[in-house]
Amino acid sequence: MALLEMKQVLMRFGGLVAVDGLSLKVEEGEIVSLIGPNGAGKTTVFNTITGVYEITEGEICFGGERISGLLPREIVKRGVSRTFQNIRLFGKLRVIENALIGAHINMDYSIPDALFRTKKYRTQELTLHKKALEVLASIGLGEYVHEYAENLPYGLQRRLEIARAIMSGAKILLLDEPAAGMNPQESEDLMGFIRSLRDKGYTILLIEHDMNVVMNVSDRIYVVDYGKLIAKGKPEQIKNDPGVIRAYLGDVSEIMGEGA
Amino acid sequence: MKNRKEKNRTENVSVRLGMLFRKKKAAVPAFLLLIVLLCLLPQVTSLYIQRNLIMVGFYMVLGFSLNFVTGYIGEVSLGHAAFYAIGAFSVSLLTTDAGMGYWPAVVLSVLLCGLFGLLLAFATMRVSGTYLAILTLAFFYLVMNIIQNWEGLTHGVVGIYDIPAANIFGFAFTMKNGGYYYCILAYVLFSILITRLLIGSRFGRAMKAVREDPLAATMAGINNQTFRVIAYVLAGMLAGLAGTLYAPFCGYINYLTFTYNMCLMILVIIITGGRGTMKGVIVGSLIIAPLGEVLRGLISLFDSLPAEYLPDPEQWRFVIYGLIMVVMMRLRPQGILGGKSRLDYRMPAGLDKKEGNG
Incomplete structure (x- = not known):
């Protein structure tokens, strides 16, 4: 099938x-x-x-x-997760926040959980922050986690879009x-x-x-x-x-x- | 060249200050000291100053309230004083006509304002931008006209007299005993806490995602409307909370107490300070809220002139607000403290330092 x-x-x-x-x-x-x-x-x-x-x-x-x-x-x-032809990042948010928003569907703690910083909130946030750092490092954005998305060069913005899609667990x-707008080396x-994504099971x-x-x-x-x-x-x-x-x-x- | 160096230096100072406040060892004592100082303030200042501080406090809470909608969801609301009015009228009617105790009335009023927030969020579900701003304005006039004309319930144009003072365990708040000051101080701290806790969670991130790019947010699996509704309900409740204290603070309210100018002022506060930041709301309300009084002081310098030449400060401050808006939009559209932080992202506790520095 x-x-x-x-x-x-x-x-x-x-x-x-x-x-x-x-x-x-x-x-x-x-x-x-x-x-x-x-x-x-x-x-x-x-x-x-x-x-x-x-x-x-x-x-x-x-x-x-x-x-x-x-x-x-x-x-x-x-x-099923996607990237966009014309990059649609959350420009005024940080690289790691973009990745975390990609993982939105993998979090289910409630407002009271957030307000009282319960264990559920802490474990979910910690796990997904760890995963975000891991994914960003694997895609070559490891040193840019604190940077704002719109400040990244074009090629890296494309990568961040992919990272965000991956974070959904798709x-x-x-x-x-x-590869649009990438130079030969970048592509x-x-x-x-x-290929490495495919090897990881995507x-x-x-x-x-x-x-x-x-x-x-x-x-x-x-x-x-x-x-x-x-x-x-x-x-x-x-x-x-x-x-x-x-x-x-x-x-x-x-x-x-x-x-x- | 010199200018540029200067700018770099000041930015470094702000970054260093920010770093300092991120260190728990420095931040906790500094914060406690600040609260102690704020608590001592009414003991050493005149009632006039205290009154102004209380007004700053009210606008700060309103600013935090509007910040959820305009700062994080990114929708301009021109009618935010409507929630303030609903909170004030509801608490007044419940404590006078219905003869309820103050705090149960506060709880009911805040819930009612949340309900109105929900109503506004649903009513504006399919519009955005200018159309949404106009709808929020319509919402304001709708609420105010109902308050003005529904005589049976709201006493119409007469307004509500003799609103009992707010009290806690029978201890009535007055200006003299600083009750209102401490209460609004507590509300400001509460607003800061709520904002901080919520914005640092998936809820805050989702709201910001909706602001930045609604389609990309949807594609990340976010239900945009859910987070709009959360923001509107929270904003309504927070503004309503301010209103429940404002009514007994005034003692008398009618439909003219809450004006369109008030709506504008809340908006000016967060735009001047910096949309979508907490420090922006604080700085914005510290600058904008006392402006009327400052202007009154300035105009009184020209007392020797014949009275007909003296401008009315109440009216003229709106000229100043307009000017501030124009200058801000031209020079610093993100607000005094808005825009991107130069500090690092705050990783959650428990994450290895090494990992965080990536």
């Missing part, structure tokens, strides 16, 4: 069909990439999975249970263009980091434009264009798929046609 499965999902905004009958499967422990030209509907797919949009038709299941129709916060609790991480590091669904990252890190790739699935398979298959080349570069025969 797939960990995450989209079955014939249709997402319509008025007359515009942003996701058109898309089916997709992510098995546990896989790194799956979702690629496609700009405006193909990749981020919309993430928004449907995480419950930001309510899908028009179809079904989305996580761990065999239907999650489409649930509220975003309920979906996070089931174990099983699957949806990463929306994590190289990112690849290593994504399943990853990745949206990415950096083909170097996509081809090197993915187990399988789904290609969408105009909301429709146009190809799926292993990186080597995708590289040579004529449909994919057409979607990205246009129809080769059209350009070459006159000369040929």
Whole structure:
């Protein structure tokens, strides 16, 4: 059984069909990439999975249970967490506070617990602070825990977004263009980091434009264009798929046609 | 260049001061000393000064109250004096017409204000920004108009006379025995404690997350509305608590006691001091609340002028508030003590020092 499965999902905004009958499967422990030209509907797919949009038709299941129709916060609790294409950190809060907010769903002490600083409050806070420091150190933010999120350089802000998603205790991480704006060295590091996440037992669904990252890190790739699935398979298959080349570069025969 | 150096130096002083207060050995005695000094204050000052200190205290509690909504949730409320009024009227009616004891009346009034906080939070659930500010303003006028016109309950425009003095175990508060001063001092300390304990927990973090980015907060599994409601209820209760002391302190209240200017003043206090900080509320109310009196003093210097040329300090202080707001927004929008702290994040007790320094 797939960990995450989209079955014939249709997402319509008025007359515009942003996701058109898309089916997709992510098995546990896989790194799956979702690629496609700009405006193909990749981020919309993430928004449907995480419950930001309510899908028009179809079904989305996580761990065999239907999650489409649930509220975003309920979906996070089931174990699906995401990052954003345009970074959405809590800029005026500290790095560690950002990480702790990510772990919000793992705390359940009440207001009286907080007011009287009960044992429940102290143990939960201590455990999650420890976990936050651990996660931040593992992602290379160890020396920035006291810093304010908006003061971090771009690459580190992306990492903090991932750290925040991890803190929720999610099983699957949806990463929306994590390598955007990174230099080659940074994206190289990112690849290593994504692999290490998989080794730790996370399943990853990745949206990415950096083909170097996509081809090197993915187990399988789904290609969408105009909301429709146009190809799926292993990186080597995708590289040579004529449909994919057409979607990205246009129809080769059209350009070459006159000369040929 | 010189200017820059100067600035660095002062910041270092504030950082050093902050570090000092983080050390338990220094902070606990310093805090106790401060409380002792504050307790001794009414013994050595005139009743006039004491009265002003009490007013500062009232505005400080109101500031802490509004800080939950505007500082942590990040929603501007223009009608915060409504809760103050509800608390004051409720306690007055319960102690006069209903003949209840003072403290049971306080408890009931504070709960009532919490209920109104809940009501406002639900009423404003789907709006934000300017629309929300306007709704809170409407809430204020709604409450005040009900108080003015519901004669059967609130005595309408006549107001409530002879509100019995607040008392504790039959010991009535007066200005002379400092009862009101000590009581409001206790309320201020209570507000500080509540804010501190709550903001240092998941509740405070969630509120700040909602302020910074509501969508990202939702995606972190936070139910934004839950924390809005908590903030509004707490704010309502705290402002109501201030109101329950203000009514017996005045002895007489009517619908004109609580004005829109009051709402603005609370807002000016936390914006001047620094939204979302405790020290900001304290400094803001120390600066803004006595301004009317300071201005009165300044204007009295020109007593030799004919009376028609003398401005009315009660009215003119709002010109000063306006000016302060404009200057603050231009030069220091985060408030005098707002913005980012230069101190390290406070790790919870029990965490290894080494880990904390990462």
